Amino acid sequence: MPWLSNISGFPRIGPKRELKAATERFWRGEASQEELEQVGRDIRRANWAFMKDSGIDLIPSNDFSFYDQVLDTIALTGAVPARYQHPGGHVGFDTYFAMARGLQDEGFDVTAMEMTKWFDTNYHYLVPELGPDTEFSLSSEKVFEEHAEARALGIETVPVLVGPLSLLGLGKSADCVGEDFDRLSLLDRLLPVYEEVLARFGAAGVEWVQLDEPVLVQDRSATELEALRRAYERLGAAPARPKIVVKTYFDHVGEAYPVLRELPIEGIGLDFHRGGHNHQLVHDLGGLEGKTLFAGVVDGRNVWINDLGASLGLLEHLAEHADDVVVSTSCSLQHSPIDLDAETGLDPEIRSWMAFARQKVGAVATLARGLSEGRPAVTTELEANAAALGSRRTSPRTQNPAVRERVGALTDADSRRASKFPERREAQQAKLGLPLLPTTTIGSYPQTAEIRQARTNLRQGRLGPEEYEAQMKAEIERVVRFQEELGYDVLVHGEPERNDMVQYFAEQMDGYVFTQNAWVQSYGSRYVRPPVIYGDVLRPQPMTVEWALYAQSLTEKPVKGMLTGPVTMLMWSFVRDDQPRSETCKQLALAIRDEVADLEAAGIAIIQVDEPAIREGLPLRRDRWEEYLDWAVFCFRVSTSGVDDTTQIQTHLCYSDFGDIMAAIHAMDADVLLVEASRSRMELLSDFRREGYLQEVGPGVYDIHSPRVPSTEEMAERLRLAIDVLEPHQIWVNPDCGLKTRGWPEVESSLRNMVVAAQQVRQELA
Numbered sequence: 001m002p003w004l005s006n007i008s009g010f011p012r013i014g015p016k017r018e019l020k021a022a023t024e025r026f027w028r029g030e031a032s033q034e035e036l037e038q039v040g041r042d043i044r045r046a047n048w049a050f051m052k053d054s055g056i057d058l059i060p061s062n063d064f065s066f067y068d069q070v071l072d073t074i075a076l077t078g079a080v081p082a083r084y085q086h087p088g089g090h091v092g093f094d095t096y097f098a099m100a101r102g103l104q105d106e107g108f109d110v111t112a113m114e115m116t117k118w119f120d121t122n123y124h125y126l127v128p129e130l131g132p133d134t135e136f137s138l139s140s141e142k143v144f145e146e147h148a149e150a151r152a153l154g155i156e157t158v159p160v161l162v163g164p165l166s167l168l169g170l171g172k173s174a175d176c177v178g179e180d181f182d183r184l185s186l187l188d189r190l191l192p193v194y195e196e197v198l199a200r201f202g203a204a205g206v207e208w209v210q211l212d213e214p215v216l217v218q219d220r221s222a223t224e225l226e227a228l229r230r231a232y233e234r235l236g237a238a239p240a241r242p243k244i245v246v247k248t249y250f251d252h253v254g255e256a257y258p259v260l261r262e263l264p265i266e267g268i269g270l271d272f273h274r275g276g277h278n279h280q281l282v283h284d285l286g287g288l289e290g291k292t293l294f295a296g297v298v299d300g301r302n303v304w305i306n307d308l309g310a311s312l313g314l315l316e317h318l319a320e321h322a323d324d325v326v327v328s329t330s331c332s333l334q335h336s337p338i339d340l341d342a343e344t345g346l347d348p349e350i351r352s353w354m355a356f357a358r359q360k361v362g363a364v365a366t367l368a369r370g371l372s373e374g375r376p377a378v379t380t381e382l383e384a385n386a387a388a389l390g391s392r393r394t395s396p397r398t399q400n401p402a403v404r405e406r407v408g409a410l411t412d413a414d415s416r417r418a419s420k421f422p423e424r425r426e427a428q429q430a431k432l433g434l435p436l437l438p439t440t441t442i443g444s445y446p447q448t449a450e451i452r453q454a455r456t457n458l459r460q461g462r463l464g465p466e467e468y469e470a471q472m473k474a475e476i477e478r479v480v481r482f483q484e485e486l487g488y489d490v491l492v493h494g495e496p497e498r499n500d501m502v503q504y505f506a507e508q509m510d511g512y513v514f515t516q517n518a519w520v521q522s523y524g525s526r527y528v529r530p531p532v533i534y535g536d537v538l539r540p541q542p543m544t545v546e547w548a549l550y551a552q553s554l555t556e557k558p559v560k561g562m563l564t565g566p567v568t569m570l571m572w573s574f575v576r577d578d579q580p581r582s583e584t585c586k587q588l589a590l591a592i593r594d595e596v597a598d599l600e601a602a603g604i605a606i607i608q609v610d611e612p613a614i615r616e617g618l619p620l621r622r623d624r625w626e627e628y629l630d631w632a633v634f635c636f637r638v639s640t641s642g643v644d645d646t647t648q649i650q651t652h653l654c655y656s657d658f659g660d661i662m663a664a665i666h667a668m669d670a671d672v673l674l675v676e677a678s679r680s681r682m683e684l685l686s687d688f689r690r691e692g693y694l695q696e697v698g699p700g701v702y703d704i705h706s707p708r709v710p711s712t713e714e715m716a717e718r719l720r721l722a723i724d725v726l727e728p729h730q731i732w733v734n735p736d737c738g739l740k741t742r743g744w745p746e747v748e749s750s751l752r753n754m755v756v757a758a759q760q761v762r763q764e765l766a
């Protein structure tokens with residue numbers, strides 16, 4: 001029996017970000033729907049052909065998406081929230097993108113659906129809104145069309161869908177439905193849609209269908225496990241259906257394992273990277289007799305080569321515990337960049353340690369071949385792999401003794417401010433003299449085409465460094481004047497000089513390398529290009545002080561120093577996997593601490609250290625939360641505790657639910673916390689209340705992820721909600737996040753409305 005190979009999903013953005021360009025053209029009305037769809041077809045064809053040519057046996061389809069795979073599943077099942085006034089039937093592009101981005105059109109004004117982190121990745125999905133009135137019916141042909149499209153090209157694929165438990169589990173209660181609504185109560189209504197999908201694929205002679213159930217790697221209650229059993233007993237009993245593989249990823253399946261083993265389905269997918277414990281489960285609780293194990297041995301989430309020798313051993317071992325083993329990726333490759341071959345600028349030694357999606361496909365194929373034909377058939381690959389692993393292990397480029405010594409000497413005292421918050425508050429109030437409900441923004445202002453062009457010109461040598469600096473300074477002045485004119489209390493410089501909030505700093509630190517093309521989707525048409533930490537991190541000299549001083553020189557109002565925190569630097573980088581993440585994070589914390597000290601010494605009174613990624617680092621299983629939060633909070637505090645009481649430390653968190661890490665947020669001990677809140681309609685404020693949160697909070701009153709301009713009344717209403725729950729003197733007024741992806745006209749209108757809202761509510765309070 002040959003060993004088969006499988007890929008859980010391939011990046012869909014196109015090797016040159018073709019999907020982004022096409023989607024944004026479509027949104028601007030510059031491209032037709034047909035043009036956008038053609039770009040989608042081209043990307044899919046290239047992906048399928050690549051996997052086929054690489055020798056992959058089980059190739060995914062419907063892993064493509066024009067925005068998000070959960071949104072696709074919402075469309076598939078017709079679970080469109082009422083405010084989009086979808087009449088039922090096929091969900092078209094208009095409704096699809098309205099759910100994703102909100103829509104403001106003659107007489108029509110709807111907000112987007114809430115977006116949140118996809119497990120512990122930096123990908124964001126749209127949160128299904130579910131209530132007792134939610135009805136499901138098959139409402140999209142996408143999954144069938146894409147399968148047929150591949151078949152027409154002579155490529156048989158495995159359609160991939162978000163499974164029913166994950167669709168419900170990842171959702172939230174719709175508006176006007178209590179938080180305690182039991183989403184699982186919708187299961188029986190939802191399953192017929194999946195049955196219909198299975199029936200149609202069965203009739204089309206499809207061999208395998210992949211149902212992704214990543215919710216099974218989080219702690220699940222007995223009721224949820226019972227729902228798992230019920231759901232798949234029902235789907236398993238569907239007549240004339242294809243084989244079903246339920247895939248899990250990002251951690252081990254724990255208590256779900258015994259249930260998964262018994263399900264009347266043919267395949268189970270397990271992650272053997274982040275879910276290393278799966279190995280033990282298979283061992284201790286019995287193997288997968290009668291089933292095919294899709295063994296995720298090639299990590300889909302990092303940029304490092306696989307240890308092929310170790311994987312071969314693991315796969316052979318796993319083969320003793322299942323009927324059949326398919327070599328697979330640990331998760332969809334959508335989380336890794338596409339092609340290392342496109343990276344011509346990388347140092348050759350470091351490059352030899354790395355692999356992107358295409359190279360990972362190659363590794364999966366090599367493993368399957370090595371097992372089917374014997375190791376000699378892949379000798380060349382194995383030798384090259386062993387040599388690269390050896391060079392990485394022993395290379396002096398990965399270690400800086402001075403950095404290691406400093407990290408080793410860190411103590412608890414390095415993570416504490418001199419005084420407690422009430423004293424600091426007084427000292428800061430005396431120095432800053434801010435009004436009630438101070439207004440501010442999160443940092444970035446629109447990164448206009450001119451700004452990006454200037455950066456490109458600088459990089460390509462068409463613009464000298466002095467001219468570039470002059471242009472950025474002009475932009476900073478524009479942003480400062482704009483805020484002064486609108487009457488903002490605490491200003492920012494707008495971050496025009498930053499290509500990205502992580503990369504900008506990483507470029508000024510040792511231990512990092514950069515790619516030219518290694519983009520991964522963050523949400524919708526927004527992609528990120530994480531830098532790569534390969535060695536010890538060091539900040540050799542100040543990174544932001546000159547810009548901060550320039551901005552401050554333009555105004556009497558305080559301008560915030562603006563930094564990215566150590567945890568976010570870590571989370572939004574590809575991190576070395578040859579030492580614990582906590583060690584790398586402490587190195588980053590010291591680098592930021594030095595910068596904070598330099599800003600303070602230069603006279604900057606307020607320093608914002610952003611940690612939007614702190615929650616996404618949370619392990620998926622609760623038993624490991626404490627350990628993570630301990631070091632993550634410690635690192636943030638190390639980076640911010642070296643200052644005087646009078647220096648105000650702000651931080652910004654976004655993109656997530658913070659309810660369950662409230663104690664850790666409290667422990668970060670920032671003087672002011674600016675936090676995303678508008679998409680969830682300020683729901684998190686009660687969590688602050690419950691936590692007894694003393695420090696100041698700016699719950700975002702306007703959603704910057706959408707071009708929609710919020711009205712004054714709408715924002716005033718949110719502020720009233722905030723002062724109902726917390727003390728008025730605790731509240732700041734600010735948007736949800738930075739404005740860099742927005743255009744000036746909408747920013748100007750929105751920010752004007754926002755100050756007016758603040759003034760109105762101040763008056764009401766007076």
Ligand code: GLN
Nearest residue numbers: 442443444610612738739
């Ligand atoms: N200061 C950053 C900005 O305003 C924060 C961005 C973020 O939270 N993602 O862009």
Ligand code: ZN
Nearest residue numbers: 612654737738
């Ligand atoms: Zn943010």
